[in-house]
Amino acid sequence: MRIVDIRERTFPISSPIRNSFIDFSKMTLSLVAVVTDEIRDGKPVVGFGFNSNGRYGQGALMKERFVPRLLEAEPESLLDESGLLDPHRAWDTMMTNEKPGGHGERSVAVGVLDMALWDARAKLEERPLFDLLAERHGTGTPDPRVFVYAAGGYYHPGKGLQGLKDELTSYLDRGYTVVKMKIGGAPLAEDRTRIEAALSILGEGQRLMVDANGRFTGEQAVECLEAIKDYDLFWFEEPVDPLDYEGTRLVSERAGTLPIATGENLFSHWDARNLGLYGGMDPQRDFLQLDCALSYGLVEYLRSLKALGELGWAPSRFIPHGGHQMSLNIAAGLGLGGNESYPDLFQPFGGFPDGCTVEDGHIRMPQLPGIGFEGKSDLAKVCASLLS
Missing domain, CATH: 3.20.20.120 (Enolase-like C-terminal domain)
Structure with a gap:
């Protein structure tokens, strides 16, 4: 199996509220879809992910560095012994050529993609993610x-x-x-x-x-x-x-x-x-x-x-x-x-x-x-x- 496409879109989640530090009038998030070539119920298996409020969308970082690394990787390098998508191996691929420390905004970009990868993996096994994690x-x-x-x-x-x-x-x-x-x-x-x-x-x-x-x-x-x-x-x-x-x-x-x-x-x-x-x-x-x-x-x-x-x-x-x-x-x-x-x-x-x-x-x-x-x-x- 392989990842055939990764799509990202930035969405507004603005609201006229504030906490002690920031207001949310221009708040955004990134939503991603990781599309695989595996078919379930006649449709490709797709994993979705998005970031939490308060840190803004990170589409630019994903498109510049992390998405290309996943799409350019040898498909087999992202799979585990069962032949299914492995979020751990995908994580290692995303973080290739990244220096340690300085966790800033890249941690959000990787976190969004990681969420989508886990969603896809559990869907490939046709069970809830919480069941997979417990096991x-x-x-x-x-x-x-x-x-x-x-x-x-x-x-x-x-x-x-x-x-x-x-x-x-x-x-x-x-x-x-x-x-x-x-x-x-x-x-x-x-x-x-x-x-x-x-x-x-x-x-x-x-x-x-x-x-x-x-x-x-x-x-x-x-x-x-x-x-x-x-x-x-x-x-x-x-x-x-x-x-x-x-x-x-x-x-x-x-x-x-x-x-x-x-x-x-x-x-x-x-x-x-x-x-x-x-x-x-x-x-x-x-x-x-x-x-x-x-x-x-x-x-x-x-x-x-x-x-x-x-x-x-x-x-x-x-x-x-x-x-x-x-x-x-x-x-x-x-x-x-x-x-x-x-x-x-x-x-x-x-x-x-x-x-x-x-x-x-x-x-x-x-x-x-x-x-x-x-x-x-x-x-x-x-x-x-x-x-x-």
Whole structure:
């Protein structure tokens, strides 16, 4: 078998919202299709992939370097012993002639293609990706029931406190038990008022997360921590710059029982390892949010799981950023602690296949081949547009 074509298109996922660092008015992502010469049900097997929000589309990098390497490779060099597409060998091909370090935007370009390659591989085997992952890299038995939380609570022009409460209430009404809101983009006193408004709508068994998107210095983060640590929050997310391990350590040492979550903007297993070594985080209390779509894909994510596992981090402490079905499959296949979800934002790329509902903060993965993009009708139409 061989790859016969790879197509990319940049799509807008703009929204009039902001977090503490960026607004999303011009946000884009890259959608790719990896087309093979294998036929299933009368059609070529095609793998799809796209990047998470917040890092923009990477079509230029893909078209200049990574796609040509895949298409110019000897077809057999991309296959495993079974004669099927091997994402690990394809990853090695994509990264040929790339220097180590400097993970920047290329990690996103490779992550998008890696997602599509895994989608294609599972479709070639005619089974869900989470089932394949459990067999190859997990315990052998997947857990199709996955914890999900609802991400939102952005700064939105004219929304106000009632708008924030209405938004979070709508997520709770849809079955979520944990919701997330942004902080760090307003004065601390204002953010405390927003947090208290959000807490006021929670019922029994429902929790709130707060996310500063790396806005603070270590000292500022500690000041914020002291102002919010008595609110009984689910976690305090990305309090400092993702590479400020000293700042992370300062916050972690003072957090008490409040979990710290970070890692969505770390793009290699080396960066993840450094966080584990020098960030002062507690593997029994805290959470890691590494996002395969932004960090060279699942091939590199497996290395990160191994590197951090050696430092005491169990898979259950990983709850990926991004809100996409790729991480849902990883969570179900490898026993992660859950996954982020965007119930309303960044559509049609966020959310779940049609018919999947959130019950008691969890969804149950459907038995769809590959990642399952075709099970979400609005996303399936967009994916199909790359092939027309």
